[in-house]
Amino acid sequence: MFFRMLIESFVRRRSRKLLAVAAVWIGLSLVIGLLALGLDVGDKLNREMRSFGANIQLQPAEAAVDVRVGGYELVAPGRTVYLDEADLPRLKQIFWRNNILAFAPRLTTQARLAGRSVPLVGTWFNHHVLLEDADPFVTGAAEVFPYWQARGAWPMNPESCLVGAALAQELDLGPGDRVELTTDQRSTSVRIVGVLTSGKDEDEAIVAPLSVVQRLAGLPGKVAEVQIAALTTPENKLAERYGRDPQSLTPAEYERWVCTPYPGSVAADIQNAVPGSSARVVRRVAETQGAVLGRIDGLMLLLGIFVLIASTLSIMGVLSSAVLERRGEVALLQAVGAHRADVLRLFLTEAVAIGLAGGVLAALTGQVLGGWLLRVIFDSASEPHGVLLILAPLLGLLIAVAASVPPVWRTVHQQAARLLRGV
Amino acid sequence: MNQSAVLLEYVTRAYPGGVRAVDGVNLKIALGEWVALMGPSGSGKTTLLNLLDGLDRPTDGCVHVMGQNLLQLDVDEAATFRRENVGLIFQQFHLVSYLTAVENVMLAQYYHSMVDKQEALLALERVQLADRAHHLPSQLSGGEQQRVCIARALINDPKIILADEPTGNLDEDNADRVVKIFQRLHREGRTLVIATHDPDLGRLAQRIVCLRHGQIVEECSPDGSDAAPRATGAGASHDRDVMHVTAS
Numbered sequence: 014m015f016f017r018m019l020i021e022s023f024v025r026r027r028s029r030k031l032l033a034v035a036a037v038w039i040g041l042s043l044v045i046g047l048l049a050l051g052l053d054v055g056d057k058l059n060r061e062m063r064s065f066g067a068n069i070q071l072q073p074a075e076a077a078v079d080v081r082v083g084g085y086e087l088v089a090p091g092r093t094v095y096l097d098e099a100d101l102p103r104l105k106q107i108f109w110r111n112n113i114l115a116f117a118p119r120l121t122t123q124a125r126l127a128g129r130s131v132p133l134v135g136t137w138f139n140h141h142v143l144l145e146d147a148d149p150f151v152t153g154a155a156e157v158f159p160y161w162q163a164r165g166a167w168p169m170n171p172e173s174c175l176v177g178a179a180l181a182q183e184l185d186l187g188p189g190d191r192v193e194l195t196t197d198q199r200s201t202s203v204r205i206v207g208v209l210t211s212g213k214d215e216d217e218a219i220v221a222p223l224s225v226v227q228r229l230a231g232l233p234g235k236v237a238e239v240q241i242a243a244l245t246t247p248e249n250k251l252a253e254r255y256g257r258d259p260q261s262l263t264p265a266e267y268e269r270w271v272c273t274p275y276p277g278s279v280a281a282d283i284q285n286a287v288p289g290s291s292a293r294v295v296r297r298v299a300e301t302q303g304a305v306l307g308r309i310d311g312l313m314l315l316l317g318i319f320v321l322i323a324s325t326l327s328i329m330g331v332l333s334s335a336v337l338e339r340r341g342e343v344a345l346l347q348a349v350g351a352h353r354a355d356v357l358r359l360f361l362t363e364a365v366a367i368g369l370a371g372g373v374l375a376a377l378t379g380q381v382l383g384g385w386l387l388r389v390i391f392d393s394a395s396e397p398h399g400v401l402l403i404l405a406p407l408l409g410l411l412i413a414v415a416a417s418v419p420p421v422w423r424t425v426h427q428q429a430a431r432l433l434r435g436v
Numbered sequence: 437m438n439q440s441a442v443l444l445e446y447v448t449r450a451y452p453g454g455v456r457a458v459d460g461v462n463l464k465i466a467l468g469e470w471v472a473l474m475g476p477s478g479s480g481k482t483t484l485l486n487l488l489d490g491l492d493r494p495t496d497g498c499v500h501v502m503g504q505n506l507l508q509l510d511v512d513e514a515a516t517f518r519r520e521n522v523g524l525i526f527q528q529f530h531l532v533s534y535l536t537a538v539e540n541v542m543l544a545q546y547y548h549s550m551v552d553k554q555e556a557l558l559a560l561e562r563v564q565l566a567d568r569a570h571h572l573p574s575q576l577s578g579g580e581q582q583r584v585c586i587a588r589a590l591i592n593d594p595k596i597i598l599a600d601e602p603t604g605n606l607d608e609d610n611a612d613r614v615v616k617i618f619q620r621l622h623r624e625g626r627t628l629v630i631a632t633h634d635p636d637l638g639r640l641a642q643r644i645v646c647l648r649h650g651q652i653v654e655e656c657s658p659d660g661s662d663a664a665p666r667a668t669g670a671g672a673s674h675d676r677d678v679m680h681v682t683a684s
């Protein structure tokens with residue numbers, strides 16, 4: 014009879030129940046949509062903000078003190094230490110490997126070109142990093158420095174190179190020209206395939222595939238530094254404290270620090286993975302990202318809370334008035350002998366069903382809504398969030414129960430006689 | 437009479453604001469007796485019935501029904517008491533809108549003991565509603581709804597039946613049908629307490645108790661005056677044992 018009542022109550026009062034389910038559905042869709050957006054927005058913004066450049070820099074431990082003259086690292090074999098190119102695939106094997114979005118090594122030397130000395134920069138272009146148990150990771154300068162622009166093409170083989178825009182103008186070089194690069198060790202002929210505008214010192218250099226520069230500099234398999242673009246979480250108090258004094262963290266706090274992709278934790282992870290290296294956070298980039306993300310996160314949180322409260326209130330309004338409408342029925346059930354618990358069980362089960370139904374629907378449409386917002390704002394696709402698929406029905410259930418139980422509770426406790434007289 | 441069906445001693449029900457809907461009532465009703473509660477609107481009939489079924493509690497005095505002191509019961513125990521002992525008939529029928537006639541009857545079975553659809557259908561047959569068993573209340577006339585309400589009240593074989601203006605919302609034909617049901621119940625030996633405005637229904641009772649301003653009075657006037665064979669108050673003896681009413 015209990016289930017019969019439940020079923021009849023749903024079947025024969027379809028429109029009321031649909032209204033209740035719709036209230037939960039619509040209200041929670043907004044919340045879930047916003048949450049879905051919130052979960053993605055940090056990630057998306059972070060990727061967007063990669064246009065600021067690399068936020069972590071990897072150098073040989075002993076070269077952490079910059080030796081720069083006129084903006085160029087001095088390459089002096091025998092005195093300067095280098096990292097091994099062969100160690101770099103490790104960046105995609107660390108704990109935070111999925112947060113490593115792109116990286117590009119760099120080796121610089123001076124070469125003679127048309128009778129002058131010009132800086133020669135070696136890096137990766139469209140490089141396939143071979144990984145043991147995953148597809149090759151394709152990365153390079155174009156990925157790390159989205160602001161690099163090449164008129165012409167990117168060098169795709171060891172016979173081609175880019176010429177910096179300023180140098181190109183000075184020497185009247187352009188795509189298609191062949192140049193002879195000479196160092197103390199040897200010389201090679203390469204073809205210019207593009208003119209590079211980076212806005213930085215590369216504009217006055219020849220930029221060639223790493224292997225070319227390694228050969229010319231007599232440093233096979235060596236790199237001077239690696240620029241890394243990593244997905245990180247804005248630094249907070251905890252990260253700041255670690256930065257000031259790692260010893261001040263309790264073990265639990267340390268655990269949390271390790272398990273959060275702060276720029277510092279990711280850098281530490283990288284440094285541990287690459288022998289003889291020193292990773293440092295490029296503060297300017299990391300801090301700008303952090304500040305913007307921190308503000309966006311705060312905004313999303315505030316908006317989320319606001320929408321959650323507003324939705325909860327309106328859902329509760331609809332559901333509790335649906336229950337209050339049935340006070341006469343509550344009194345009647347008691348009059349024919351139902352105990353308070355019997356009545357509560359009936360209404361509770363209905364509320365659970367309504368909350369779950371509305372919540373499940375909201376989990377689906379909310380994600381669609383979030384995905385749509387993401388597409389409109391960031392022009393990028395989103396993946397469904399498993400958390401939300403559980404959270405939405407749970408929220409629906411909680412809100413529906415919270416909305417239904419108090420009015421039923423109050424009703425069963427006092428007013429049966431008065432309700433039956435229809436006052 | 438070693439046990440009375442109803443025993444009220446100095447029962448008062450005051451509402452916040454000072455209205456004494458029932459005011460110092462003493463009343464004894466014997467087992468098997470048919471009592472009509474009469475009095476003008478607002479005189480406290482409904483309030484008194486709700487004190488008898490345990491849906492309401494007096495602010496003062498003692499209420500014993502079927503030997504049970506209702507003041508000792510909490511809300512759930514009162515519900516148990518009702519489903520075991522009392523059949524309730526309402527002026528507004530109070531059927532569950534989304535349950536069919538037979539399901540409304542089964543509802544009372546469910547809270548009492550076990551659902552037995554055959555028996556519920558039989559109960560509807562006894563109030564001449566066999567062909568309406570699977571209709572929703574909204575598809576039934578007032579008279580039909582009242583008979584569903586009566587079938588529900590009777591399904592658990594209650595010892596005492598409390599009816600609040602059972603014919604108040606019915607036309608003459610339906611009122612007649614309901615009256616016949618009460619006469620049958622009386623013959624079966626059940627205790628009937630029926631609050632009514634209707635002099636015809638009142639006249640059929642063995643005893644008329646007149647209320648005015650929450651108190652029991654001698655004469656049922658103005659609107660109950662012509663209906664009173666005799667109005668008696670507290671401790672009225674059960675002297676008119678046999679009612680000489682057959683179908684009229």
Ligand SMILES: Nc1ncnc2c1ncn2[C@@H]1O[C@H](COP(=O)(O)OP(=O)(O)O)[C@@H](O)[C@H]1O
Nearest residue numbers: 431451455457476477478479480481482483484
């Ligand atoms: N919940 C209440 N609060 C205050 N006064 C009430 C309440 N219920 C009934 N009354 C008052 O109690 C008196 C008796 O009402 P009632 O028992 O319904 O009379 P009857 O059934 O004889 O018409 C009336 O004056 C009514 O206004």
Ligand SMILES: [Mg+2]
Nearest residue numbers: 481482483600
């Ligand atoms: Mg009344």
